[in-house]
Amino acid sequence: MRAANGPPVPLPPRTCRRWASVATDYLGLAAALAGLILVFSLSTQHFFSRTTFLTIANQIPAAVLVATAMTYMLLMAEIDLSVGSVLGLCSCVLGVALTRWHWPLPLAVVAGLATGLACGAFNGGVSLHWRLPSFIVTLGMLEIARGGAHAVTRSQTQYIGAPIAGIAETHALGLSLPFLMAIAVVVIAQGVLTRTVFGRYLVAIGTNEEAVRLSGIDPRPIKLTVFLITGLLVACAAVIDTSRFQSANPNAGSGLELQAIAAAVIGGTSLLGGRGSVVGTLFGVLIIAVLNSGLASVGARDETKRLVTGAVIVAAVILDQVRHRLGKAGAS
């Protein structure tokens, strides 16, 4: 170290100020979530109940894992459009391994996870080696994985039943194992993002990849790692959903990529890279889930749900832009 080189040093900024800024970062999202819950609670008495929240808690773990992975991708200024199909493929591999090949559960789960990792390795390897945009490579993978899912199942939904139900039905502290797992993933992913060398590199690459390269850091291994993490998280989501439905459907996860992007964007992640957070994305997933379940409980039809969800996504991005500009104007 070159400690001898400089004059005496002022103390680093107080950490309490840092916590205050963290709190204000999520205040808007928390308020939006609370507002939605309030509105639905006032408009129907069916909504504000233990059942509603348990249902939501059961529904979201897979979406949280996938949206977390998507947030990492977007932070790095990359995108993965194949997450939905890869989830379907992993689920089908798991299902077929159990029903047709009669593999033991742990081995089948490993096969499912390996499938996800392999897809991530393919996406990352191809896009990095040939310097192709991840948008194109993962668009290809979207079709490949969906085709694969239909091929291994011969387009038949695989009913698994009891053997796999255990994963989703294990509970601790009144919460399901997948839900606890999703929360743990969010906490770890946010910590890695903000507190580790890897996370810093991730944000730096999304901000200016060329500057990172010229700083003597090879961006490729970091990018490949994120592709692999994405594959693994999507495979975990597949295991969770397969267990929840006790079956493997070759069409599972259709459109999930767009939901994941929507959740990340609502949570304040920029599609241009370099800005975003996993906790914000968690709020994004919750807002979408509450919106869906709330609209269902007030009896809204499917088309209304989609209209409202779309409007919320656009409104969230506008609000985020305004907030960001105000923040910048205040700083300069």
Next chain:
Amino acid sequence: MTSGEPLLTVSGLGKSYGPVTALARVDFDLRRGEVHALVGENGAGKSTLSRIIAGITPADTGQMSLAGRRFAPRDRRDAQSCGVRMVMQELNLVGSLTVAEGLFFDCLPHRWGWINYPQLHRQARSLLDRVGLQGLDPGRALGTLGVGQQMMIEIAAGLSRRCDLLILDEPTAALTDAETGHLFAQIAAMKAAGTGILYISHRLEEIRRIADRISVLRDGRKVTCLPSAGVSLDEIVRLMVGRTLDKAAERTPRPPGPVALEVRGLRRGPVVKDVSFDVRRGEILGFAGLMGSGRTETMRALFGADLPDAGTVRLQGSSDPAVIRSPQDAVRQGLALLTENRKEQGLLLPLTVRANITLPSLTRFSGSAGWVRRAAESVEAARWIAALAIRCRGAEQPVAELSGGNQQKVVLAKWLLRDCDVLIFDEPTRGIDVGAKFEIWQLLEDLAAKGKAIVVISSDLPELMALCDRIAVLSAGRLAATFLRGEWTQHAILAAALSGYLTETSQ
């Protein structure tokens, strides 16, 4: 319309951004057929004043009149329709368009929406000839041009429209001497036609050459306005910074140390043909040359940013060639490259000063499992902010909010923290105001005194002559000559820079 009558009068112009006053009650006037230079350090208010006149930024207070009539442009288009044009410092060209399309982007000749390309190219041809770009194909993509040529295109686009008042913001920053000559010829022609020209530049020699009057701004106020005839450079500099600078004085030569970097027969593509040189510890080696002579490309190749076709690099007197296949290899072996475009290639603009400074050395701040020790990081960032006198609110301020000179210091800090032995600076003071420029020069000299080997590429010859122990001149991708301090003259360096092109055409 005679020259000499006032074209633009500005009174009591003020502009604040939050608590920061960018411009305070400035009075100013511009006559027809006059070149009026605006000088001042960065942040003195030159850009704010010119942006207000060009209609890009609205003023808070004050008023303007143009040719005797009230002038309050709503936006840039409105100002342009009144004949007021500004050529921006930052280029706003679309890289995928052709030269001709870029020149006439807002008035493409067309019939029912179909562009009339023959006519467009004829118009472009005559305009390009006017600004001395005879050899340039109007069908070429803008993105393939160098920065200097792009700037000339931008200026040509400004010249092609009705224009009573032209604002040029640092037009020559990226131009070669020949291009600058063409620009000045154009300015003279426009002057003769009665156009008033507001000329912003850091290059004081140039201003003395072409300006009729000089207005000096400092901290948002106009310090003075004086005729340029008979003004000395020192006097302008003193007015700008409010103190005297005797930096041009001869420096005592340093005893050179052992060789730190040895480059032999470096080649890369069509631009770098054969470059060999040595840099010693404690030495500042300058690289002069015309635009396109291969200076930047040479440095990128030896740094591993682009892979060289041939050539060897040896470090610290080692007899074995160093293997540099990527920037990581280079950095690991103690090389640092401070690129020409710090915003595009050197900095993470939205991130904090701290994150930028520690980026190349981040692993040094990691504890177990790759967690960053934030406190240690903040301490180190604060130390460098103090050591290099980086003006910022603190280590947590985004780098985008700093001025050019302070951004450059952040780039410097990040490599000093990485403890590199050989530092290569590509245009370290481009777009930086005079005061910060001297600070950067001082830092470079301090580094050399501490035994670092320093390579400086600059298109500003007086800068190289003030700073370097030796100056190497590249011409058409080859090393044309190397001069020792005391041996060089501006004339000899220019002759060497041109030599490669002369032999090439005769072949």
